[in-house]
Amino acid sequence: MPRRRPGRPRRDDQRPTRDLVLAxxxxxxxxxxxxxxxxxxxxxxxxxxxxxxxxxxxxxAQLYDACFAxxxxxxxxxxxxxxxxxxxxxxxxxxxxxxxxxxxxxxxVDFLEDRPETTALWLRRWLEPHRHADLDQRYAAPLxxxxxxxxxxxxxxxxxxxxxxxxxxxxxxxxxxxxxxxxAAQQGSGARERREFRAFVHRFLDGLYPPATP
Amino acid sequence: MPRRRPGRPRRDDQRPTRDLVLAxxxxxxxxxxxxxxxxxxxxxxxxxxxxxxxxxxxxxAQLYDACFAxxxxxxxxxxxxxxxxxxxxxxxxxxxxxxxxxxxxxxxVDFLEDRPETTALWLRRWLEPHRHADLDQRYAAPLxxxxxxxxxxxxxxxxxxxxxxxxxxxxxxxxxxxxxxxxAAQQGSGARERREFRAFVHRFLDGLYPPATP
DNA sequence: GGGATTATCCAGCGGTCGTTGGATTAAGGA
DNA sequence: TCCTTAATCCAACGACCGCTGGATAATCCC
Numbered sequence: 001m002p003r004r005r006p007g008r009p010r011r012d013d014q015r016p017t018r019d020l021v022l023a024x025x026x027x028x029x030x031x032x033x034x035x036x037x038x039x040x041x042x043x044x045x046x047x048x049x050x051x052x053x054x055x056x057x058x059x060x061a062q063l064y065d066a067c068f069a070x071x072x073x074x075x076x077x078x079x080x081x082x083x084x085x086x087x088x089x090x091x092x093x094x095x096x097x098x099x100x101x102x103x104x105x106x107x108x109v110d111f112l113e114d115r116p117e118t119t120a121l122w123l124r125r126w127l128e129p130h131r132h133a134d135l136d137q138r139y140a141a142p143l144x145x146x147x148x149x150x151x152x153x154x155x156x157x158x159x160x161x162x163x164x165x166x167x168x169x170x171x172x173x174x175x176x177x178x179x180x181x182x183x184a185a186q187q188g189s190g191a192r193e194r195r196e197f198r199a200f201v202h203r204f205l206d207g208l209y210p211p212a213t214p
Numbered sequence: 215m216p217r218r219r220p221g222r223p224r225r226d227d228q229r230p231t232r233d234l235v236l237a238x239x240x241x242x243x244x245x246x247x248x249x250x251x252x253x254x255x256x257x258x259x260x261x262x263x264x265x266x267x268x269x270x271x272x273x274x275a276q277l278y279d280a281c282f283a284x285x286x287x288x289x290x291x292x293x294x295x296x297x298x299x300x301x302x303x304x305x306x307x308x309x310x311x312x313x314x315x316x317x318x319x320x321x322x323v324d325f326l327e328d329r330p331e332t333t334a335l336w337l338r339r340w341l342e343p344h345r346h347a348d349l350d351q352r353y354a355a356p357l358x359x360x361x362x363x364x365x366x367x368x369x370x371x372x373x374x375x376x377x378x379x380x381x382x383x384x385x386x387x388x389x390x391x392x393x394x395x396x397x398a399a400q401q402g403s404g405a406r407e408r409r410e411f412r413a414f415v416h417r418f419l420d421g422l423y424p425p426a427t428p
Numbered sequence: 429g430g431g432a433t434t435a436t437c438c439a440g441c442g443g444t445c446g447t448t449g450g451a452t453t454a455a456g457g458a
Numbered sequence: 459t460c461c462t463t464a465a466t467c468c469a470a471c472g473a474c475c476g477c478t479g480g481a482t483a484a485t486c487c488c
Binding site for chain 1: 247248249250334337338340341378381382384385386387388389391392393395396399407410411413414418421
Binding site: 254264 | 474476478479
């Protein structure tokens, strides 16, 4: 239990103020985008003053970046843990690699369904041209590499027809984002949509390989 | 040749001012989004005053809607023309239906590659929750219906495995948008990317059906 | 030619934005 | 207890925002 640092306390300070600000800002940025969110909106959603937001997170652009870093770090953490398990299956054989690929994609879909703000921030960032390189290299590239390795390993049991794995991976990723956006757009639990999408994804993965001709 | 209407002329009035404003605004909105674009930016890009923009397009929200209507009307026009040809192939047989499906998707990919602002506006609109219904029903639904019909017709020559056609179509559409975004993000002509993506899409369409077991 | 109509620009209004200086309050360290 | 440090809020600054009233100029209709 860390001691409180000096300073005038808030009325309810169970969590550090910076975390509260980042959480509120992330939600708002995901919903409305950078320019439509005012620092006074963030402050009101957190329950503090505008100056307090600035004191903890600096400028608005820095706050935006901090929100991205937090969300994408969480995504990366989950995916890398799943990636470790998948890598372990790489050496054991093509069938295991294909199953590991299915598992990895399931983790990815589950994560984005649970945290749709990840999809929203991801899409918004793609629409900012000057940030493409950073986003792609720091967050997307490692995942893409892993999936491509899994694809290649799984292909050992039946030659992979697709000549450009990154196109396949990217298309799959965008399909998942589209699924999450569609889920957020409709009312209801979307349980059927989730089930159908998973069936589609698994069929998609299996369809990447030509039928085994015994 | 329509006569000029009365009023103080611009210095160079080859095209109607409203068209120039809409074209400039569409580019800016696609690049930066609604809130990051000021009416003074639109005016400067057009070469007129702010008041002139307001005079021709009303409020900023109306200008935004007009840009959407123009872009999506162009998309719809192209797709419906291609859809007419595809529908003609529906009755002739499963092989023709499958080929028509390929052609229709090619038209879709070509169009979005040529006009990436369509993808940008489309994605931005998806990120505005209160506009989902309108976007989906007015523009997406007719296309989806047509593609699903083509899928069903093509399936007559080999049972369609996929049980939820709209999931397949939506995933394909999002994959195309992802392809366009990736194209815009990289330098160079992207000729190889385009070729690879087309190969992927056609393999994807063929993979929707189980292998014919002779 | 002369009013009517239309397009354009200028200037400015009220409001909101991101940001900051400084006062206030509470905690830790001596 | 007193000084330092840190967290918070208040007030306000300058800049920019969407929007508009009104002046001006060019065309049409008669």
